[in-house]
Amino acid sequence: MSSETDCDESLTALLFGDPAAEAHVAACARCRAERAGVERARGLLAAAPEPVPPPGLAGRVLRAAAPLLARNARRATWPAVARALAAALVPLPLIAFFDWQIVRTAHAVLSRVLPDALSFYLVFNYAATLVLLLALTYAAVPILVERQARLRHQESHG
Amino acid sequence: MATDEALIAAVAGGDGSALAELYRRWERPLFRFIDRHTGGRDVEDLYQETWLRVVRAARRFDPERRFSTWLFQIALNLCRDWHRRPPPEPAEVDDVAATDAHVDAAIDARRLLAALPEPQRSAVILRYYHDLREDEVAAVLDCPRGTVKSRLHNAMRRLAALARR
Numbered sequence: 001m002s003s004e005t006d007c008d009e010s011l012t013a014l015l016f017g018d019p020a021a022e023a024h025v026a027a028c029a030r031c032r033a034e035r036a037g038v039e040r041a042r043g044l045l046a047a048a049p050e051p052v053p054p055p056g057l058a059g060r061v062l063r064a065a066a067p068l069l070a071r072n073a074r075r076a077t078w079p080a081v082a083r084a085l086a087a088a089l090v091p092l093p094l095i096a097f098f099d100w101q102i103v104r105t106a107h108a109v110l111s112r113v114l115p116d117a118l119s120f121y122l123v124f125n126y127a128a129t130l131v132l133l134l135a136l137t138y139a140a141v142p143i144l145v146e147r148q149a150r151l152r153h154q155e156s157h158g
Numbered sequence: 159m160a161t162d163e164a165l166i167a168a169v170a171g172g173d174g175s176a177l178a179e180l181y182r183r184w185e186r187p188l189f190r191f192i193d194r195h196t197g198g199r200d201v202e203d204l205y206q207e208t209w210l211r212v213v214r215a216a217r218r219f220d221p222e223r224r225f226s227t228w229l230f231q232i233a234l235n236l237c238r239d240w241h242r243r244p245p246p247e248p249a250e251v252d253d254v255a256a257t258d259a260h261v262d263a264a265i266d267a268r269r270l271l272a273a274l275p276e277p278q279r280s281a282v283i284l285r286y287y288h289d290l291r292e293d294e295v296a297a298v299l300d301c302p303r304g305t306v307k308s309r310l311h312n313a314m315r316r317l318a319a320l321a322r323r
Binding site: 008009011012015016034036037038040041043044045047048050051052053054057058060061062064065066068069070071072073074075076153 | 169170171172173174177178181185186189190193194198201202205206209210213214216217266267268270271282285286287307310311314315317318319320321322
């Protein structure tokens with residue numbers, strides 16, 4: 001006598017087209033009684049037309065994904081940008097120290113030969129230019145790293 | 159040829175050609191899965207959203223897992239959310255019979271699947287139409303293999319009962 005579990009196993013296998021179920025189903029009275037319903041269900045499932053993606057859908061999906069891909073590409077460069085910035089920041093205290101010494105010396109020299117206000121004005125402009133150049137240099141680091149990553153990616157993908 | 163898992167890693171780095179290749183490989187299976195799960199409604203929206211989620215979450219993909227399992231899980235979660243929206247799904251068996259005068263002739267695969275509760279429907283679609291093994295179905299549905307077995311047994315009884323009408 002077959003157990004209910006055996007019958008369920010065999011009838012489910014029959015539904016999914018497993019020929020191994022055939023022996024049990026043929027020999028079991030309970031399964032034979034259920035067979036017609038299961039086979040009809042199988043036939044109905046099999047008769048379903050195969051859904052096909054409509055033309056143009058791929059283009060729409062890939063276009064919609066493009067901004068997300070660009071974001072992924074930017075994010076992928078974040079570790080490299082962080083490393084590059086960290087490396088660039090290492091000499092910054094030394095640069096700041098030497099610049100400060102230059103500014104101080106320049107102010108001392110200029111204030112001997114020029115009115116104090118004018119020497120301060122000149123030294124201030126010089127210091128401001130130095131700060132601006134430093135800021136521009138550090139701002140260029142992420143841009144250069146991303147560009148480098150893009151070029152490497154283009155090279156590796158032909 | 160690159161594996162799906164290598165391609166999704168490339169997508170995480172913003173590689174459009176890797177996405178196009180993954181898309182080419184999984185375009186039809188994914189479309190079929192969503193179509194059968196929702197009975198052909200809102201398929202294109204869900205399909206597009208699945209791919210967008212794939213791209214968005216590519217960096218979080220666990221390379222130890224199979225891409226196909228992950229892809230079907232994303233689609234399944236979207237389909238489940240969709241089914242929670244009104245009108246409620248699944249249709250009751252009696253409703254299926256009562257709403258159509260030509261019951262015997264009109265019962266088709268979509269109506270059969272729609273009559274199954276969502277967990278059984280997901281298991282049947284993955285097992286029958288995508289030919290996944292029970293352990294693979296269990297991985298997608300994130301449940302033990304025994305649960306998949308019992309869902310398939312229950313689905314088989316229900317489908318056979320419906321088909322006999």
